[in-house]
Amino acid sequence: MSVLTVDHLTKSYSRFTLDPVSFNLEAGKIYGLIGSNGAGKSTLLKSILGLVIADSGEVEAFDQPLVEMKSRIGVVLGGIDTYMDKRLSTLTVVTKRFYSNWNQQRFDDLCSRFSLDLSKKPRELSTGMKVKYQLAVAFAHQAELLVLDEPTAGLDLVAHRDLQKQLRRLADEGVTILLATHLVDDLEQCADELLVLSHGTLQAQMSLAEFIATHQTPATPTLTEMLLAMEENDVA
Ligand SMILES: Nc1ncnc2c1ncn2[C@@H]1O[C@H](COP(=O)(O)OP(=O)(O)OP(=O)(O)O)[C@@H](O)[C@H]1O
Numbered sequence: 001m002s003v004l005t006v007d008h009l010t011k012s013y014s015r016f017t018l019d020p021v022s023f024n025l026e027a028g029k030i031y032g033l034i035g036s037n038g039a040g041k042s043t044l045l046k047s048i049l050g051l052v053i054a055d056s057g058e059v060e061a062f063d064q065p066l067v068e069m070k071s072r073i074g075v076v077l078g079g080i081d082t083y084m085d086k087r088l089s090t091l092t093v094v095t096k097r098f099y100s101n102w103n104q105q106r107f108d109d110l111c112s113r114f115s116l117d118l119s120k121k122p123r124e125l126s127t128g129m130k131v132k133y134q135l136a137v138a139f140a141h142q143a144e145l146l147v148l149d150e151p152t153a154g155l156d157l158v159a160h161r162d163l164q165k166q167l168r169r170l171a172d173e174g175v176t177i178l179l180a181t182h183l184v185d186d187l188e189q190c191a192d193e194l195l196v197l198s199h200g201t202l203q204a205q206m207s208l209a210e211f212i213a214t215h216q217t218p219a220t221p222t223l224t225e226m227l228l229a230m231e232e233n234d235v236a
Pocket residue numbers: 013014015016035036037038039040041042043044
């Protein structure tokens with residue numbers, strides 16, 4: 001069974017086009033979605049999730065239209081920009097009603113590990129705290145597919161490393177993770193496969209090991225240098 005199937009998905013803005021993108025994700029793997037600023041990573045993730053209306057293409061999760069499978073998908077996309085004046089405790093009560101498999105123990109543990117104060121409102125949270133809250137919700141409803149757009153941005157070092165370990169553990173338990181990131185450390189610590197996006201085109205899908213084997217040269221011995229060379233090439 002394919003966990004996520006994206007078939008010829010396209011989206012155009014006035015000055016950007018996401019070319020037909022197709023790929024499949026398998027269970028229990030972490031996929032790093034990489035590409036320069038403006039390559040279209042967020043547009044792709046939002047189009048997959050139906051948060052922006054794609055121009056064409058199909059998206060299935062667990063072999064069903066994705067829209068019917070939302071309770072099995074956890075999402076972290078940037079900050080929280082709605083219900084800014086509701087306490088996190090109130091938001092949580094409302095949110096958990098949508099998920100039949102909500103695990104309160106897991107939520108409480110994460111809030112405590114992340115030192116999240118549920119009496120605060122989104123307006124009062126730092127960037128990292130907003131991400132931590134979204135992660136706690138995504139993990140608590142025991143999603144089988146996690147779609148994460150730069151979830152480590154804004155996290156402190158301890159939370160960052162903690163998250164990387166948790167992502168690895170979840171993948172080992174069978175959860176599939178699609179992770180857009182600019183951080184080489186995230187890829188080195190977590191990614192099994194890479195999806196390489198450039199100017200709205202999916203250039204490659206390959207394992208991290210394959211990527212390294214293909215891109216490593218005496219001038220680019222480390223993954224950082226390989227990615228730098230690739231992005232410099234993109235800009236040129
Ligand atoms: N709502 C929108 N209206 C018009 N153009 C948009 C909109 N959202 C994104 N774009 C454009 O689409 C392109 C891709 O943006 P996107 O945010 O998907 O890139 P990204 O790869 O996620 O970049 P970053 O690494 O900086 O987060 C950019 O040129 C951006 O300006």
